Amino acid sequence: MSQATDYLQHVYAVIEQRDPHQVEFLEAIHDFFQTMTPVFERHPEYIEANILERLTEPERVIQFRVPWLDDAGHAQVNRGFRVQFNSAIGPYKGGLRLHPSVNLSIVKFLGFEQIFKNALTGLPIGGGKGGSDFDPKGKSDNEIMRFCQSFMTELSKYIGLDTDVPAGDIGVGGREIGYLYGQYKRLRGADRGVLTGKGLNYGGSLARTEATGFGLAYYTEEMLKAHQLSFKGQRVAISGAGNVAIYAIQKVTALGGKVITCSDSNGYIIDENGIDFAVVKQIKEVERGRIKDYADRVHGATYHEGSVWDAQLAYDIALPCATQNEIDEAKAKTVIANGAKAVAEGANMPSSPEAIAAYQDANVLYGPAKAANAGGVAVSALEMSQNSLRLSWTFDEVDTRLKAIMQEIFAQSVAAADDYDVSGDYLSGANIAGFTKVADAMISQGLV
Known part of the structure; x- marks a missing residue:
């Protein structure tokens, strides 16, 4: 067993002993550690500084x-x-x-x-x-x-x-x-900068509402482009009907894709003509209703109880935008059998470890949440900048910055994956690129 592997196992055992009942936290740690061995093999200074035990314990x-x-x-x-x-x-x-x-x-x-x-x-x-x-x-x-x-x-x-x-x-x-x-x-x-996502009339940023959904579409577009693919003419399955899903539907449609599903906690709709994001927005954001109402209003749309990821339905791209662990191994295999060539995550940790392994075994392109859904926090940080400057940027300016950030996130993930000989593994690439930046900053600041 290498020193890196021994260190990773030791730190996970410490965390598991401290927090044995924190299932979601342990899952996130386990998934992250699975990609870290090459980093610690190359950088023994991270082991010497015990960076992982420090990083996994909240300040x-x-x-x-x-x-x-x-x-x-x-x-x-x-x-x-x-x-x-x-x-x-x-x-x-x-x-x-x-x-x-x-x-x-x-x-x-x-x-x-x-x-x-x-x-x-x-x-x-x-x-x-x-x-x-x-x-x-x-x-x-x-x-x-x-x-x-x-x-x-x-x-x-x-x-x-x-x-x-x-x-x-x-x-x-x-x-x-x-x-x-x-x-x-x-x-x-x-102090207007202390919260983000504010209304436009008291310090909010244009494009903040759309940012996570738009950012997901921009990231996925870059991932597809790297494999000579695009949204154009593709059938897209989306879960959720909240902020992320609504604006992902809007942007994917603008990029030429046809979104055929969305869902809430009760069930999902299928619209073979393409989901009308404006109707979903009216139902969920204005009326605060249920997604079932969409099928009552839009001719040809149908409503079904259960998870959209259990549906036997042909599509090319899957964008889970609902909640954590919505796709387990069985659902992932259904997604693959339905023809998905790519999965990118709009929700946080929507795919279980077994689901991710299924995607990778089937050579499905996989965009992890920490990269694919970073658009929301990116524009939140841009809102902080505007508050500090006491000015507001136009929608197009913020959207242009958002797109550039999402493109750079994908590029960082690709570069890190290539550097550590795991080319094409965008999960490992995102983990490595994010981790090394934080770890180096922590080491520079001493044992604090």
């Missing part, structure tokens, strides 16, 4: 009580979290997720992935993540406002423009960011 974990009153006047209590994972290259940056499934394991897995995603953007931002097990579904605007105000009352003690800049994630859109920022401003003053 700070904050958990707090969130009490709030529902519309009936009853006191409710949720848990709030913020994991400030790594600040080696800049202030902590990462979204807030509101969903009943949120726990410390999920927040840590998301924060860990965010470290490398943010490093890949080339912008000076570290990794963090947060959220609560509060469920915004079915809640009134006033209930969501009261929850957000209570959540921010505690969170405000730990964030700041040069310290930690949260954004949105699942369950946190423009409405929630507005309530969170309003409470922060009341408590700490009008």
Whole structure:
């Protein structure tokens, strides 16, 4: 056994012993470690500095009580979290997720992935993540406002423009960011750069709403182009019907692809004429309805219960944009049997380790989340820059910068994979490129 392999196994055993029940976090660590052996074989200084044990332990974990009153006047209590994972290259940056499934394991897995995603953007931002097990579904605007105000009352003690800049994630859109920022401003003053994803009339950036979905399309376009392929004339399956999925549908369609599916937690729709993103946007963002409503409004569209990844349906490209672990090994084999030549991830860790192995064994092009969905945090960082400069860039300027960032992320992944003799493995390439940047910064800053 090589020194590198022995070190990786030792660090994983330490983490597993410390956090045996944090399933999602252990999965993220395991997947990451699988690609790191060549790095530690080439760089024994990383072993000497024990960089992995330092990197996998968050700099700070904050958990707090969130009490709030529902519309009936009853006191409710949720848990709030913020994991400030790594600040080696800049202030902590990462979204807030509101969903009943949120726990410390999920927040840590998301924060860990965010470290490398943010490093890949080339912008000076570290990794963090947060959220609560509060469920915004079915809640009134006033209930969501009261929850957000209570959540921010505690969170405000730990964030700041040069310290930690949260954004949105699942369950946190423009409405929630507005309530969170309003409470922060009341408590700490009008520091517009402390949250991103803000409304355009109080410091938000054009193209931020579209950024993750557009960025996913730009990254996938680069991956396809590297293999003399494109979106043009291709059938595309997308899961999810939230922010990422909606704008991925829009941009993929603009690039010549035909998106034939999208979904929510109840089921999925198939539209052989191509999904109309404007209808999905109206249903999900304006009416806050269910994707089933699409089939009632659009002639020829059909609705089906269950996972879109179980459907026997021909398509060329798969873009999972819903949530973590939505594709297991069996679903991955269905995706492959359906004819997918490429899979790129709009959600965070939507494919299980077994699913990823299935893609790779079948020579399906695979774009990992930390690279493919980095567009959202990239434009969040551009929003921070605009706030600092006290100006706003045009939509086209932000979109042009976003596209260039996504192209550079793909190029970095290719270069790292080539450098470490794993050409074509974009997962390893992204992990290596992000890790080496953060590890070198940590070593430069000493044992802190």
